[in-house]
Amino acid sequence: MYAKPFFTVVLSEIILSLQNSRVKELVKLRESPRRRRELGLFPIEGLREIEVGIDAERNFTEVYFCPSFFRKRGEDILLHRFNETEAELFELGKDAFAKSSYRENPDGVIALAQTFDLQPSRLSLGASPLVLVLDEVEKPGNLGAVLRSAEAFGVNAVLLSDAAVDFFNPNVIRSSQGLSLRMPVAVGSKTESLDFLRAHNLRICGSGSKNAVPFWEGDFTNGVALLLGSEREGLGPFWIENQDESLVIPMSGSAGSQNLSVSAACFLSEAARQRFSQ
Amino acid sequence: MYAKPFFTVVLSEIILSLQNSRVKELVKLRESPRRRRELGLFPIEGLREIEVGIDAERNFTEVYFCPSFFRKRGEDILLHRFNETEAELFELGKDAFAKSSYRENPDGVIALAQTFDLQPSRLSLGASPLVLVLDEVEKPGNLGAVLRSAEAFGVNAVLLSDAAVDFFNPNVIRSSQGLSLRMPVAVGSKTESLDFLRAHNLRICGSGSKNAVPFWEGDFTNGVALLLGSEREGLGPFWIENQDESLVIPMSGSAGSQNLSVSAACFLSEAARQRFSQ
Numbered sequence: 420m421y422a423k424p425f426f427t428v429v430l431s432e433i434i435l436s437l438q439n440s441r442v443k444e445l446v447k448l449r450e451s452p453r454r455r456r457e458l459g460l461f462p463i464e465g466l467r468e469i470e471v472g473i474d475a476e477r478n479f480t481e482v483y484f485c486p487s488f489f490r491k492r493g494e495d496i497l498l499h500r501f502n503e504t505e506a507e508l509f510e511l512g513k514d515a516f517a518k519s520s521y522r523e524n525p526d527g528v529i530a531l532a533q534t535f536d537l538q539p540s541r542l543s544l545g546a547s548p549l550v551l552v553l554d555e556v557e558k559p560g561n562l563g564a565v566l567r568s569a570e571a572f573g574v575n576a577v578l579l580s581d582a583a584v585d586f587f588n589p590n591v592i593r594s595s596q597g598l599s600l601r602m603p604v605a606v607g608s609k610t611e612s613l614d615f616l617r618a619h620n621l622r623i624c625g626s627g628s629k630n631a632v633p634f635w636e637g638d639f640t641n642g643v644a645l646l647l648g649s650e651r652e653g654l655g656p657f658w659i660e661n662q663d664e665s666l667v668i669p670m671s672g673s674a675g676s677q678n679l680s681v682s683a684a685c686f687l688s689e690a691a692r693q694r695f696s697q
Numbered sequence: 698m699y700a701k702p703f704f705t706v707v708l709s710e711i712i713l714s715l716q717n718s719r720v721k722e723l724v725k726l727r728e729s730p731r732r733r734r735e736l737g738l739f740p741i742e743g744l745r746e747i748e749v750g751i752d753a754e755r756n757f758t759e760v761y762f763c764p765s766f767f768r769k770r771g772e773d774i775l776l777h778r779f780n781e782t783e784a785e786l787f788e789l790g791k792d793a794f795a796k797s798s799y800r801e802n803p804d805g806v807i808a809l810a811q812t813f814d815l816q817p818s819r820l821s822l823g824a825s826p827l828v829l830v831l832d833e834v835e836k837p838g839n840l841g842a843v844l845r846s847a848e849a850f851g852v853n854a855v856l857l858s859d860a861a862v863d864f865f866n867p868n869v870i871r872s873s874q875g876l877s878l879r880m881p882v883a884v885g886s887k888t889e890s891l892d893f894l895r896a897h898n899l900r901i902c903g904s905g906s907k908n909a910v911p912f913w914e915g916d917f918t919n920g921v922a923l924l925l926g927s928e929r930e931g932l933g934p935f936w937i938e939n940q941d942e943s944l945v946i947p948m949s950g951s952a953g954s955q956n957l958s959v960s961a962a963c964f965l966s967e968a969a970r971q972r973f974s975q
Binding site (some may be wrong): 629685691695696 | 973
């Protein structure tokens with residue numbers, strides 16, 4: 420295979436104009452879920468996140484870089500990794516990069532990758548899997564934080580039921596530290612999600628408050644789906660009707676509901692405890 | 698006691714100038730931990746947060762409001778609650794308020810309150826208390842999130858050892874949803890914190906990785922101090938040497954360390970489980 424000589428890109432023209440069509444497209448793809456769907460592309464920003472994406476064999480189409488933002492953290496090595504891919508490299512001027520960037524303190528690299536399949540059928544579950552289901556999740560930062568916990572606690576798959584956030588939202592990538600690019604995640608309607616869980620004979624344990632028992636009384640040792648509702652509303656009637664068990668995180672004081680990632684941590688750490696202790 | 702007639706303030710002069718000395722002072726108190734220490738005052742912004750502060754009997758000196766930001770959520774009732782206090786009320790013009798505010802979408806009320814005692818001696822512990830110790834905590838948002846979990850899980854006291862964040866930082870108040878104003882929290886050096894824990898015969902269970910057992914093997918049923926290190930560094934030699942037990946949150950995959958509030962949620966929910974199950 421012909422390896423692209425790296426420095427040709429450096430010598431080629433630098434994109435300086437804020438009106439350049441590529442810069443405008445980067446902004447659109449960052450801001451608009453619809454544009455991402457139309458083009459089947461999404462931006463991944465940041466050295467660390469892009470590395471996770473490369474390791475996860477995401478298909479990159481374009482890479483934008485701006486050496487003014489480099490901080491000698493291996494940017495060259497990262498860009499070299501694209502030599503053997505189909506991705507085209509473009510150098511941006513400082514202002515053009517700042518406009519394209521999602522971050523306050525960019526680190527000088529943004530890559531465009533092809534969106535990927537998120538059908539539940541992409542998930543392959545082994546024996547006694549631990550599945551996390553998030554219903555109507557809406558805050559990308561919360562989703563990212565929960566994905567971090569899910570990976571740490573060995574969750575086998577994450578299912579987003581009627582997600583109110585676009586999975587390719589830049590803040591999902593950022594707040595998950597790039598894990599969204601490699602984790603087994605799927606997206607579906609409530610019915611599709613339920614069908615998937617039933618097809619895999621998973622016990623559905625939802626977080627609720629009516630007729631609920633403390634979460635540590637749930638049995639998480641066999642194949643199980645831990646189900647958390649939206650931050651604002653909790654679980655609606657569909658899941659309340661279709662769950663096998665309703666669990667609650669007992670709270671004292673006048674504390675309101677907990678942050679989604681705190682609730683997830685409680686459920687997942689208890690599942691880890693039960694599974695390790697077996 | 699003489700009740701101040703509420704409407705005198707409304708009829709008095711509205712502060713419009715961004716150069717007004719009170720506006721400048723509000724900005725200083727918001728930005729500078731040093732200024733807060735010098736004056737012994739700190740700003741509390743937001744209806745909900747101020748209400749928690751009133752209920753916790755904080756001493757308010759001044760209240761600033763701007764009806765342009767009101768959203769009919771009981772602002773008048775809140776301002777009336779100050780009638781029987783020593784606090785002076787001031788109306789600000791929209792720009793002056795926006796300059797004084799910490800928020801992107803202010804709700805029109807900022808109060809100044811006196812800083813309060815944070816010595817460990819302020820904490821009174823009952824039998825078999827559950828104490829949470831945070832060492833070198835540095836991010837106000839993390840501290841606020843942990844305080845929310847701590848209250849929810851019935852923690853009896855929170856001790857900040859060598860805190861790298863000012864407890865009166867506006868973002869601690871905001872991210873704790875005002876709980877920092879009413880919770881039993883104390884601040885001290887590492888040695889003061891250790892002395893306090895030893896004086897109360899608390900078993901110190903720290904989060905670590907060397908020679909550590911899974912956190913669910915810790916015994917949290919008697920008086921115990923759960924100790925978490927800084928987000929970046931974890932626990933340093935002082936606490937590693939002085940802890941009674943080292944616990945770890947087992948993690949799979951290549952996940953790095955967890956967010957502080959996720960670690961706290963794991964420890965605290967396990968403590969709740971053990972204590973409820975007794």
